[in-house]
Amino acid sequence: MKEEIYSEVIEKIIESIDEGIHFINKDGETIIYNNAMAKLEQMDKYDVLNKPFVDVLQSMEIKNSTLLKVLKNKKSIKDNIQKYLNKDGKEITTINTTVPIIVKGELLGVLEISKDMTQIQILSEQILKMKEVKNNKITNHEKVGYKFEDIIGESDTIKKALSISKKASKSDATVLIYGETGTGKELISQSIHYDSKRKQQPFIAQNCAALPESLLEGILFGTVKGGFTGAIDRPGLFEQANQGTILLDEINSMPLQLQAKLLRVLQEGYVRRVGGTKDIPVDVRVIATTNENPRDILNEGKIRKDLYYRLNVIYIEIPPLRERGNDIILLANKFIEKYNKKLDKNIKYISDSGIKELRNHYWQGNVRELENTIYSSMSMMDDEDILTNEMININEYRTNIAENVYVVDVDAKPLDWVVADIEERYINEALDKTNDNVTKAAAILGLCRQNLQYKMKKYNIKRSK
Structure with missing residues (x-):
């Protein structure tokens, strides 16, 4: 490929991605500043390109600039949460990775990749506020959530699960619950809590697949003012659930690095807020759930072995319907x-x-x-x-699936590729059937809305709604 064509292809790629790209050379001048970054910061890219970055900073203090920090010390900064005001004075939240570009020992410049997390940050703060309000409303006379008498079933399989669950309610041991999507894992979890000695204390549930790692960490363990740019003092869900129970739904989706921090909380009984140095004691019962077979997630490395054995003190398997x-x-x-x-x-x-x-x-x-x-x-x-x-x-969708027979040469494709391909096709079919209504498509597929959104992101399925 000729050099000029190659350069044009690279430029097209940079301008087509959703993440913001900002590259300054060793002299601190902006050489690359894509449309996504310009939109994020509400800047005209031509007011930034080929100009000293310090002249563009304006409201942001130079000492807070990750680009200039990396330019000075030549050390990468990964997954850094930043809050700052853009040109229009709007507060935005980004997750940035900033790396020095060094070729043959010579520093050419610094590249920063930014992902806009403003809406997700707003959502996570609303979640925390709602949970704080909910917990503050709980009184000793209120019945909140489900109890064992709310669970309907006379089959031997569900009776076995309920028998173990009732015994679990008499203990403070951690619980691992396995069940397919829609089997009632949270219902069982709430029943254990509201039948236990902790029933007058908070029950807080958090889906581990719903938020990216950096935001999930702050939600679970809290943040300290100054811990990162724009951070405020806020207790996490473990502190809010003190003396109560926390449900970690879809624990198999929690990033491994965050699993290590969870393990420390379980072992030592304290949390340390993001950016903080103080250890805060907590007394929280942990219930974790997974919609994948525990043996599979363990063998596939989706969960740390030490955390798995720490959680799996009491194991409950909920049968499929x-x-x-x-x-x-x-x-x-x-x-x-x-x-x-x-x-x-x-x-x-x-x-x-x-x-x-x-x-x-x-x-x-x-x-x-x-x-x-x-x-x-x-x-x-x-x-x-x-x-x-x-x-x-229920017939129509089953018929469509049955008619759409999938045939593959066993020697040609690995199993995980085939399963992923089928899953992606079924998701697209459900979205087509519901005119891109994610809520209705999730119901057809037997998924919760958050899980479907996670899978759509996984397979890069983009729809109009």
Whole structure:
């Protein structure tokens, strides 16, 4: 490839990515400043390019500039959270990686890659505020969340899980719960808490897949003013849950580096806020859940062995709905009762054909999918008082999947590639079916909205909504 064509390709790549790119040479002049960075900082790129960076800083103090710090000491700064005001005075939050570019021992300049995390930071702060408000409202006379009597099921498999869960409520030991998406892991977790001696204290749940590592760390362990640019003094969820219980949902999605910090909290009984030096004692019971088989995540290195054994003091496996026999009908009747009130309907029972339809379905999304199916089906009914198989809205999507047969040469592709390819295709099909409505697509796939958004990001699936 000719040099001028190569340079043009590189320029096109830099301008097409979502992350901000800023490169200054060894003299501190900006040589590269892409559109994403200009949009982030609300700057005209031509007011920045080929000018000394110190002349552009304006409101930001030179001592806080990671570009100038790396230019001076030639040491990389990775995953650094920064808060600062852009040209329009709006506070933005970014995660920056800043590295010196050294070729044959000579410093050519410094490259900074910035990812805009402003909306996610706002969301995380709202989450913390809501949880603080919720915890402050709890009184000794309030019943918050689920208890064991709220769990419906008579099958041997669910009875076994409940038996272990009830014993777990009498202990302070850590608990690891495994169950497919939609089986009721949080319901079991809340039941353990509200049947324990900690029931008058906070129960706080956090999904470990919902936020990037740098923000999740601050949410769990808190932040200290000055710990990073724009940081404020704020207690994390472990401090808020003191003397209560914290649920770490999808622990298999927690980054390994953060798992190490969690392990220290479990072993030593204190937290250290991000950017802080003070150890804060906490008395928190930890319940962790995973929607992947624990043996698999352990073998695949998704969870540290030392953390796994620390969490897995009490192990509870929640059976999938398809293995719970007549519980499917018991639950369906309960949901009919619930949505009769909500939708002002008068469905009296499920026909024999309807029962057969429900029992024959695979229920990939488990109890959550069953509830959504009953809700959807009842919403489409008029004055009927019997739920028949023709009215149960689960056939269409299964038929589409069954017709879309996937054939692959076993010798040609590794298993993880095939599974990922099928998953990506099903996600796109569900989004097509729902006109890009993520909430409805998640219901079809038997996923929570956050999990679907995570998978869409994983496969770089971008939609209009």
